[in-house]
Amino acid sequence: MTKLKSTFEENVLNQGELLESIQTKITAKSRKNKIRKFSTIAVSLLAVFALGITMMQMGAFTKEAKIVSIVAVDINPSIELSVDANSVVVKVKPMNQDARSLDYKSLVGLSAEEATLKIIEMATEAGFIDPEDLEEDYVLVTTVNVDDEDEEETEELNERLKDIIENGGELPDVNVVVMKAEKIAWFEANDKKVPLGMYVINGMVQHDGVWYTAGEFFSNPENKKNYEKKNELLVRKADKTIGLLDRFLDRLEGDDIDVAALRTRLETEGEDLDALRLDIKALWEATYGEEEGINGNGKPKGKPENPGNPND
Amino acid sequence: MKKHEIDALFNEIYRSTYPAVSRYVFFKMDKIDESKDILQNVYVDLYHDALIKGKKIDEPEAYLIKIAQNKIANHYKKAKRIVVQDTDEDWVQNIPEDSDSALQAIQHATSDEIWGIIEEMDELDKKILIARFRYEMTFPEIAETMAIKEEKIKARYYRSIKKIQKSLNI
Incomplete structure (x- = not known):
């Protein structure tokens, strides 16, 4: 399935999501219909009771x-x-x-x-x-x-x-x-x-x-x-520590990838760790792909690439 | 019928009719959110006004589209309709190159990235892309459904694909 097709299926009139909201509405309507079956007195009493509770709650928490x-x-x-x-x-x-x-x-x-x-x-x-x-x-x-x-x-x-x-x-x-x-x-x-x-x-x-x-x-x-x-x-500020970068280099080295130059930079005082992190990331993704995490189990579920959009 | 039987029947009808009914409603409504509301109400009515009452439905798709027609008509009686117009007069000159390479490149982007760009697009362009990718319609089908010339549909489509590619910087 193309990325565009899956994008639209996810975001436009998503069949599964719509079914959930339909089921919620059906349940709500069913409940509504059942309530109508009660006698007038019972409904009135319920309404008065509910109104009383609401007024109490409003009185107790108005300020807060x-x-x-x-x-x-x-x-x-x-x-x-x-x-x-x-x-x-x-x-x-x-x-x-x-x-x-x-x-x-x-x-x-x-x-x-x-x-x-x-x-x-x-x-x-x-x-x-x-x-x-x-x-x-x-x-x-x-x-x-x-x-x-x-x-x-x-x-x-x-x-x-x-x-x-x-x-x-x-x-x-x-x-x-x-x-x-x-x-x-x-x-x-x-x-x-x-x-x-x-x-x-x-x-x-x-x-x-x-x-x-x-x-x-x-x-x-x-x-x-x-x-x-x-x-x-x-x-x-996040401090993607030297220890973390070191572990990534160890894993690459374990798979016979040449990381000597990167290792040297990591050990050099004053090295720009941000730039080094990006270089290690590039080598990692080129070697294992974007989805591979340090533990070899793939990226954690739910890790998105971008902040989301409200009302998704 | 017992509740679980009604639910099972409802789910079966929903599954089998959703593609056609959602497509019908989508093209009749101006906005996706409005389509969603109409669709929800159509299926809620199916459940409460037909299935619970034991009404026999021979052609569920036709039945649901009929309900949808009524709801859409009521909606536009109340709401002021915003007509999505195509005001671009230069479409003949502006048809860009073929979009295959752009589509290939877009494959590497995430759904969130792509949807974020599409959400900001013109309503007409959005509709064309949805028709093409969500409902897998051909250009002639889209042109006929939307009552717009096929060449215009294609021009807007190709421009939209290129725009997505450009926005993704790929």
Whole structure:
């Protein structure tokens, strides 16, 4: 099957996906029909009871339920957290199919900081971040203030997120960028169906309708240098360690591939490890193909090449 | 009929009719999301208004297309229709070279990369590509279905393929 055919079958009126949503609607309609069969009094009582509960809930949580900030975490997957004045996540919106594959509902009730760390943890477990490969993984964390009366909560949240990520010892070896965006950018990103983080990043460069991923943007040393210095965006830098590169060279050497020059560079102090990583990656892919991981078992499931698209 | 029998019958009808019904709805609607909604409602109606009530359906495909026709007509009564027009007058001069090498190159890209480019395309170009690759229609079939000249269809198709190739930098 050609790549184009499979792309369209996946993304356009996907038969399997549509069947799932049809079944959900059928079940919903069946339930609706069953409820209609109850007597008028029973339905009224149920309605009054439900109204009472809702009013109680609204009364108990009115203050906390007001959303003041949005935290968009884009890896792929892309997830949007709606956060209240106490920095508690009150709503979670998966922005693409890969996000829906994670246990995103478990994020409700956590603090925004905990939820952000948990998203990174879940993405790593699911294979979207792989600390054991030669790819630079990026996590974009973007905060948006949606409370027109007060920006302070969101500003403080942004600072706390930078702090916890910079000092988060439990995080995998991944680059994390923390940014701010205006509400208008958030609306525009949603309208264009682009993850907010990508939308903000792409707003920083000229492009001819081609959207850069975070990896592509930051792989340009000029971009990386300018924005690290100017905006302190990159709060956590992955350190694809010498040990990891060494293991890749060992595997190549084990298959009688000549890595002497690369080995020398690895052992040379002051060597540009980024450039070396890319050269080792090129040799690896030329030898084993793109899908082969260091453990020889192929790339982890769910590892995409690009951030996804909302509403996939 | 018991519920599991109804479900089994529904799944069988869905599987056998989906390609034709989805194709019908796709070409009648302006947007893919709208097609999705219509299709969902067509099959929900099949389940609740026909199968649950024990209605016998001799020609499921024709039956479903009839339901779809009604739903599409109702949809356009309520909504303002945006007509996808082809305003390109220079199509004769602009037919690019053959796209085989471009298609070969595109094979190496990922679905996400390709779909990201296609999503940004003009609605008409999107429709032509979907007709060609999703529904495997020939150019004459596409031209007839969309009531657009075959040469125009081909020109837009080849330009779209080249655009995908160029956007992928391959």
